[in-house]
Amino acid sequence: MRKLHMMAVPVMALGMVAATAAGASAHEGTHSYQTELKALNGSGASGTVMVSIDGDQATVTEKVSGLADKFMDAPYPHVQHVHITTGAQGVCPTPASDKNGDGIVDTVEGMPSYGMIGTTLSTKGATDASTATDLKVAGMGGSYTYERTFTMNAKTIKAIEAGNGTVVVHGLDPATLSKKAAAAKSNLVPELPLAATSPALCGTLVAGQMDMPIGNPETGGGSTAGMDNGMIALGGGLVLLAAGAGVYMVRRRQVGQN
Ligand SMILES: [Cu+2]
Incomplete structure (x- = not known):
């Protein structure tokens, strides 16, 4: 009897340690989230994003390739954000989200x-919505690696923890699109092709490390969100970039002739 008693104590103690560690991990320490970025709108791009959150500090590591490379003979600025949902589950759109049937979501x-937009994955400066359309701090060119540690706002952290944080990288190359889609004008800024302001990559962050199997984001019921004022400003920025040169329009016509 005495021997059994002695053995039971250490086993119980171990169990308690394990339970404590599991309980603490929900709120303390570093939590990792990741996603495989999938091409939207036929961008042909791909990528991965890893987000490590410790308190209010987030380290975002992102690798993308195959995006539109040039805009106006300069590296194409790809604004990128962590989008967040509150009511509905955050997911990536599917072709069914193309309500007007123009071939582009x-x-x-x-x-x-x-x-x-919950957080802007800017290369420097603010990471809130104030830099959402700042082309100077966007991802640049067709392929890039982004790594930054910054104070992440609480609403974005909360959304990511709930599985409702979705990384979206914007900016398509009209050359990769169907004639019809390439010829479409932006619903945000009519002077621009729709491609310029549309999403090219998307992935919803899930808890875990990079070796976790990733499923395709499912389409969600979702609530209807209003017009994103930030994205209107993005269009304005691109118009400024394009002003005076018209290279983008020329390229579009060439695409249309193919
Ligand atoms: Cu966005």
């Missing part, structure tokens, strides 16, 4: 799926 059509 534009930024507005995608919002019922991935929600509003």
Whole structure:
């Protein structure tokens, strides 16, 4: 009897340690989330994003390739955000989200799926919505690696923890699109092709490390989100970039002739 008693104590103690560690991990320490970015709108791009959150500090590591490379003979600026949903589950849009049937799921059509901008993955400066359309701090060119540690706002952290944080990288190359889609004008900024403001990559962050199996984001019921004012500003920025040169329009015509 005495021997059994002695053995039971250490086993119980171990069990308690394990239970404590499991309980603490829900709120303390570093939590990792990741996603495989999938091409939207036939962008042909791909990528991965890893987000490590410790308190209010987030380290975002992102690798993308195959995006539109040039805009106006300069590296194509790809604004990128963590979009967040509150009511509905955050997901990536599917072709069914293309409500007007023009062949592109534009930024507005995608919002019922991935929600509003929670955090801007800017290369420097603010990471809230204030830099959402700042082309100078966007991802640049067709392939890039992004790594930054910053204070992440509480609403984005909360959404990511709930599985409702979705990384969206914007900016398509009209050359990769169907004639009809390439010729479409932006519903945000009519002077621009729809491609310029539309999402090219999307992935909803899930808890875990990079070796976790990733399923395709499912389409969600989702609530209807309003027009994203930030994305209107994005269009304005691109118009400024394009002003005076018209290279983008020329390229579009060439695409249309193919
Ligand atoms: Cu966005």
